[in-house]
Amino acid sequence: MPDDPRPRFYLTTAIAYANSQPGVHTLYEVIGADVIARWHRMLGHDTRFLTGTDEHSVNIAMRSAEEGQDPRTFVDEKVALFKQAEDLLGIRPDRFIRTTDPDHVRTAQELVRRAYANGDIYVGTYEGWYCPNEGFRNASDVLETARGTICPNHPDVPLQWLSEQNWFFRLSAYQERLERHFEEHPEFVQPDYRRNEMLGFIRQGLEDFSISRAGAGWGIPFPIADNGETAQREDGSWDPEAGTIYVWYDALINYVTGAGFDSDPEAFAHYWPADLHVIGKDILRFHTIFWPAMLWSAGLEAPRKVWAHGWLLAAGGERMSKSRGNFFDPGDFVAAFGSDGARYVALREVPFDKDAEVSWDGFVRRYNADLANDFGNLVNRTVSMTNRYLDRARPAPGPETDLATEWLTVLDSYGRAIDGCLLHDALASLWSYVAEANRYVDAEKPWELAKASKGGDTAADERLRDVLGNLVEACRLLGLAAAPFLPATAPRVLAQLGYAYPYGDDGNGGPPVLDELRWGAHAGEQGRVAAPEPLFPRLETEIAAD
RNA sequence: GGCGGAGUAGCUCAGUGGUAGAGCAGGGGACUCAUAAGCCCUUGGUCGGUGGUUCGAAUCCGCCCUCCGCUACCA
Numbered sequence: 001m002p003d004d005p006r007p008r009f010y011l012t013t014a015i016a017y018a019n020s021q022p023g024v025h026t027l028y029e030v031i032g033a034d035v036i037a038r039w040h041r042m043l044g045h046d047t048r049f050l051t052g053t054d055e056h057s058v059n060i061a062m063r064s065a066e067e068g069q070d071p072r073t074f075v076d077e078k079v080a081l082f083k084q085a086e087d088l089l090g091i092r093p094d095r096f097i098r099t100t101d102p103d104h105v106r107t108a109q110e111l112v113r114r115a116y117a118n119g120d121i122y123v124g125t126y127e128g129w130y131c132p133n134e135g136f137r138n139a140s141d142v143l144e145t146a147r148g149t150i151c152p153n154h155p156d157v158p159l160q161w162l163s164e165q166n167w168f169f170r171l172s173a174y175q176e177r178l179e180r181h182f183e184e185h186p187e188f189v190q191p192d193y194r195r196n197e198m199l200g201f202i203r204q205g206l207e208d209f210s211i212s213r214a215g216a217g218w219g220i221p222f223p224i225a226d227n228g229e230t231a232q233r234e235d236g237s238w239d240p241e242a243g244t245i246y247v248w249y250d251a252l253i254n255y256v257t258g259a260g261f262d263s264d265p266e267a268f269a270h271y272w273p274a275d276l277h278v279i280g281k282d283i284l285r286f287h288t289i290f291w292p293a294m295l296w297s298a299g300l301e302a303p304r305k306v307w308a309h310g311w312l313l314a315a316g317g318e319r320m321s322k323s324r325g326n327f328f329d330p331g332d333f334v335a336a337f338g339s340d341g342a343r344y345v346a347l348r349e350v351p352f353d354k355d356a357e358v359s360w361d362g363f364v365r366r367y368n369a370d371l372a373n374d375f376g377n378l379v380n381r382t383v384s385m386t387n388r389y390l391d392r393a394r395p396a397p398g399p400e401t402d403l404a405t406e407w408l409t410v411l412d413s414y415g416r417a418i419d420g421c422l423l424h425d426a427l428a429s430l431w432s433y434v435a436e437a438n439r440y441v442d443a444e445k446p447w448e449l450a451k452a453s454k455g456g457d458t459a460a461d462e463r464l465r466d467v468l469g470n471l472v473e474a475c476r477l478l479g480l481a482a483a484p485f486l487p488a489t490a491p492r493v494l495a496q497l498g499y500a501y502p503y504g505d506d507g508n509g510g511p512p513v514l515d516e517l518r519w520g521a522h523a524g525e526q527g528r529v530a531a532p533e534p535l536f537p538r539l540e541t542e543i544a545a546d
Numbered sequence: 547g548g549c550g551g552a553g554u555a556g557c558u559c560a561g562u563g564g565u566a567g568a569g570c571a572g573g574g575g576a577c578u579c580a581u582a583a584g585c586c587c588u589u590g591g592u593c594g595g596u597g598g599u600u601c602g603a604a605u606c607c608g609c610c611c612u613c614c615g616c617u618a619c620c621a
Contacts, residue, residue, distance in 0.1 A: 017621050059620065126619080171618095193551065197616045200549055209619055247621070285618070317614085349558090355614090356558080362570095369570065373583050381580035388579075428569090435584095442585040447578070534581050 004270075008046040011037055011276040012255050014283060015097065018053040018078040019060055022085045023327035024346060025312040025320040031343050032309060032352055032423055033278040034091040038484035038507035039418050043514065048271050050258040051086065052097035053079050054251045056244070061218035071218040075100065085330040090339045090487050092506035097258045099220075099250055107257040108250050109223040112167075112211070114298035115249075116224055120170045123226055126210045127163030166210040166246070167222065174293035175206045181292060187305055189288045190421065191353045194281065194308045198288045209290065211249040212242075219244030252291050256300065273301040278421075281308040307421045310355035312346070317357055328360070340486040341367050341536060344427070347485065352423040364539050371536035374434045375478065381441060382471040383496050383532040389450040389464060394498045394527040397473040397520050398466020404519040406436055407477055411517055414481060423485075430482055437474040440467075472497055472529070473519060480516055483507065489535055498527035 013033045016026055030051050037049035055075040064074030075098075083096060097104060115121045182188060182199050189195035212222045221238030222245050225231040231242035255274055260267030273295075279287050284306070292302035311319055314326040321327065333342045345363040348370065350356040386394065397404070410433040417426035444467045452460035479486075479493030484507065491501035499522065502510035515521065 014621095019621085054621075057621075128619090193615080196550065200616065201618080204548095204617070207618065211619095247619080251621080281615085283621070285616090286621090289618090351559095362557085365570070368581095368583095372581060377581055377583045379580095381584075383580095385579045431569095438584055441579075442577085445577085445579090450579085532580080536581080538581055538583080 004046040006044055006046040008048070008271060009037075009040040009276075010048045010050075010259060010271040010274045011040075011278065012050040012258065012274060014277075014279045014287075015052040015054040015099065015251060015254050016082055017057075018055045018075045018082065019063055020078065020322050021081045022330060023320065023322060024330055024333050024342070025327050027085055027089060027091075027330055028312055028346050028350065029278055029280060029309055030086060030091050031089055031346055032421075033276075034089075034093075035343070035347065035423055035484040036276070036278070036418060036421070038092075038487060039513075041507035042483065042503060042510065042512075044512035047094070047508075048259070049093045050095055050097055050255065051091065051093040052095070052254055052258070053082055053099065054254075055079070055099045056217075056219040056250055057247065058213070058217050058219075064218075072100070088330055088334045088339060089342060092487075095258055097254050099254060101257070103262040104254055104257040105220050107262040108220050108245055108253040110262065111253055111256070111294065111298045112223055112245060112249055115169060115294065116228070118297050118299075120173065120297040121167050121211065121224075122170065123165060124168040124208070124210070125163055126166045126168075127161070129159045130162040164214050165226075166214065166243075167212040167224075168208040169211045169249070169290075169294065169297075171206045171208050171290065171293050174296065175202065177296065178202050178206070178289060178292060181302065185304075188302070189284070190305060190307050194284055195288075198284060201285060202289060206289070209248070211246050212244065213246045214243045215240065217244050219246070220250050221245075248286055248290050249294065252286065252294065255303070256295075274303040275305065276421075277303050277306045279306060279308055281310065284308045307352075309352050309421075310350065312350055313355055313357045315357065315359060317355075336539070337363065337367055338488075338536070340489045341371055344371060344485055347423045348427050350424070352421055367536065368538055370431055370434075372534075372538040374431065374438065375482075376534055376536040378434055378438055378441075378471075379475050379479070379493055379496060380532050380534055382468070382475050383529050385446050385450075386468050386472060386529045387532060389446065389453075390468060392498075392528045392530075394472055394529050395465040395469035396523045397469045398463075403437065403440060403470050403474050406433065407474070407519050411477075411481065418484070427485065430478065433474070434478060437471060437478075440474075441471065446471075473523075476522070477517055477519070480513065483513075492533075492535060496530045496533065498529045 011033055013030045016022060033049065033051070037047055040047040053075070060075065061071050064071045067074065069077075079098060086093070086096070099105075099108075112121070179199075179202055182195065182202070186192075186195065189198050213219065221231065221240075222242040223231055223238075225239060225242050231239045233239055255277065256268070256272060257263075259271040259274065261272075277287055287303075287306045295302055314320050314324075318324070318326060330342075336342075337345060345366045349358050349362060349366055386392065410429050413429040414426050417423070417429060444463075446464055446467050449460045449464035449467065453464050475493060476497050476499060479490050479497070483490035483503065487505075487507065490503075494501045502516075503513075504510070510516070
């Protein structure tokens with residue numbers, strides 16, 4: 001909300017290319033961003049989280065034609081799959097933006113107009129080898145053979161030398177400003193090694209890039225005619241001669257559309273510039289070099305931070321992709337691990353700043369070790385003992401201080417890790433506390449205290465209540481702190497401990513979570529634990545992949 | 547080719563000058579509240595190779611080998 005006094009946090013993922021079904025490797029980024037969004041919501045920040053789909057391009061027009069559909073029907077179907085997958089994984093964006101949304105179309109056109117007014121776009125000629133299957137090919141990519149010049153991926157299809165009149169964006173004009181921006185804002189591109197790569201790219205010298213395609217394709221109508229006049233005709237339609245906006249001046253713009261550029265200027269002023277773009281490393285250049293220049297050209301600020309995550313790699317380090325078929329289907333994934341289990345294993349097995357090889361067996365091992373055995377069992381044994389020894393009456397945390405002081409350290413490093421987008425580290429610090437709590441059970445042996453208590457040992461009885469009170473508190477803190485990662489499980493943990501869960505389905509609506517995450521925050525409240533119920537049933541390793 | 551990064555236990559990795567570490571996997575044990583989970587102990591490594599600096603090198607320097615990232619219009 002524009003007049004919201006709370007700190008605001010606006011974050012986005014890249015929009016997914018709506019040309020086929022989603023895989024876990026593409027949703028990985030969205031799961032991670034959802035965790036960050038939920039953490040900010042729970043902190044009490046005015047959070048806006050955007051995901052969505054990129055739906056234009058000749059490629060999609062061709063694919064839809066192959067399937068005998070019009071492009072709109074084609075992308076509608078794909079978009080439904082993406083939304084369904086997000087829903088399955090507990091991902092709750094504040095808006096799912098589509099580049100076919102009318103406000104986005106208007107915003108993209110407006111940014112083109114602003115660039116034109118600023119003198120940053122001009123008509124030029126784009127030419128090069130064109131592969132009918134892939135579009136323009138880089139000169140360095142094509143192969144010279146006896147039969148002529150061919151595309152390495154489609155050796156049987158003849159390449160064509162095409163030259164096309166396009167609009168170009170004057171990226172070269174922004175070279176110095178970009179270098180300065182990188183110097184003055186070292187946090188702009190992260191991780192650091194990615195920032196260095198981009199800086200190296202800028203220093204090689206920047207070329208202008210084309211931002212339109214000729215002909216009336218499946219895309220946003222280019223709003224300006226060759227003569228600089230509007231391309232809109234009397235009846236409101238667009239002159240097909242003006243062509244369409246080409247990829248980046250369409251796709252990237254979604255971030256400002258989603259902040260309200262066209263529909264709600266007040267909201268836009270509030271949410272822009274974005275605090276965080278979470279993206280894959282393959283589109284880093286566009287987000288950290290093209291994008292700031294485009295925004296500056298329109299008189300807008302660059303985003304504050306762009307985070308490039310790594311890939312999930314298949315066995316042997318091979319990249320996962322839809323075309324290779326070596327990816328995990330989100331439906332299968334959630335069916336096996338559950339929504340929270342899927343989120344957890346994906347984010348724990350793959351460092352958010354690097355690539356990692358993953359395997360179904362590895363995910364199962366991780367699920368069993370961390371979720372079933374360590375965390376799930378900790379809650380289960382805690383609730384069981386409280387049931388059995390204290391007749392469900394929830395004891396308050398005792399004077400014991402080890403777990404309490406340790407929690408301060410854990411929570412601190414947990415919060416720092418999320419702020420730094422190191423989600424795997426965040427989980428690691430939380431789980432070090434899980435291990436701590438499990439060791440505490442074995443060290444204190446509540447079953448022996450219970451036996452002594454039954455025999456009339458009042459000191460043992462008191463100690464038993466303190467120990468179980470500490471364990472219940474440890475479980476409460478863990479369940480609540482893990483909520484961004486395990487949004488469906490967190491309420492179940494609290495319910496088993498006899499606590500109300502104050503946050504909504506998307507993490508909004510409760511008290512500032514750091515207040516809740518104080519040791520003993522609810523020490524004075526009476527309550528009864530519920531019957532124990534396993535949170536994460538153990539999986540058998542025999543379960544086969546896809 | 548240029549710039550950057552990595553090579554440490556079966557696997558994933560931490561460790562940047564002072565007697566090799568963690569988690570998981572493997573082996574053994576004591577216990578029993580619990581999802582046959584948890585806890586304790588433990589097997590396992592000439593720290594890519596080589597030459598050097600140093601009292602001392604996984605750690606610093608030289609050379610070599612291997613792998614990876616970036617090196618502009620598919621997204």
